[in-house]
Amino acid sequence: MATTAITLYLKQGTSDKVYRAAIEEGEGGYTVTFAYGRRGAAMTPGTKTPTPVPLAQAQALYGALVREKQAKGYSQGADTAPFVGTPKEAAVSGELPQLLNSIDVAEASELLADPGWWLQEKVDGRRVMICRTTSGEVWGINRKGLRVALPEPIAKAAAALGVACLIDGELISSTDYVAFDLLKVATYGDLRERPYSDRWAALAAIVCPGKAGAAIRLLGAADTPETKARLYTELVARKAEGVVFKLASAPYTAGRPNSGGTQRKYKFVQSASCLVMNVTGGRRSVGLALYDGAGVLVEAGRVSIPANKEIPEVGALCEVRYLYALKASGALYQPFYIGLRDDIDAAACTTAQLKYKAEGADDAE
Secondary structure (H helix, E strand, O other), X not given: OEEEEEEEEEEEOOEEEEEEEEEEEEOOEEEEEEEEEEOOOOOEEEEOOOXXXXXXXXXXXXXXXXXXXXXXXXXXXXXXOOOOOOOOHHHEOOOOOEOOEEOOHHHHHHHHHOOOEEEEEOOOOEEEEEEEOOOOOEEEEEOOOXXXXXXXXXXXXXXXXXXXXXXXXXXXXXOEEEEEEEEEEOOOEEOOOOOHHHHHHHHHHHOOOOOOOOOEEEOOOEOOHHHHHHHHHHHHHOOOOEEEEEEOOOOOOOEOOOOOOOEEEEEOOEEEEEEEEEEEHHHOEEEEEEEOOOOOEEEXXXXXXXXXXXXXXXXXXXXXXXXXEEOOOOOEEOOEEEEEOOOOOHHHOEHHHOOEEOOOOOOOO
């Protein structure tokens, strides 16, 4: 029988999820169990304690699990907005970004030839929306939909736009923001139901040289098979992170679709968001871990921390580039530490991110 239990809900964009956690008393101690899934569908069960543990340890694990889910936006009210009843409730903006699914090289080739899809560079930064009000106030919105502060140069450039708007883009650094979509603008109102081609044209009229300042720039787009092929070749040669395909006729849809979608990404290099499992300070390396399909934490190898970066703490989230993952061990091959991730939750650190290669295969490929 469960001694403690909770049911949490998350409704964001097209997502409607349920998460249940409980402390179960059994022979030899207590276990922490969970189950998750879409509302109304079959739940996937799991456990944080493969063997029974003392009550105090189970309570600590249960508390950490509930806090993690609430930090992601889950709340106890079945019909409430994300973060209700949590410390982050006051920062909820009501806006969420459109998130992309990954595709393979075969699908990327098809979209390159399809005139209905546009191509843009996949820039390597942090997803942030910029909101500028009619009074000139400016703030950022992170991928969780929470208001966040913007670096001063970006905020000043946004204030200089001279029009109330909601821009979607990527924060590259404290002095560099790349804009790639426009959701609202005072001139036309809410643009999310308009085709991407219209939204990008309206964005280009706002974010132009001499108007937003050098801190905010427009992300270019290739709109024909010929220009897409040229841009793709250029980005590969430049060793860019990857490309994004956008259906020119599609509206803006918040959240991530279960599959496919009207915006898709193809990475030239592999990267994964991982948890720091342990630290070897003397050798400046950390152990990495990921959640598997059952929600169990599994090892993903080690990565060295460059001398110009601080060693992350145990439990921190970080981004790591790698050549591929080994199928048998799950370890990342030739990992390279990029830096910390404070814009995502631990639940995003899953083995589903990985691209595998069988052990013993030719590493020169």
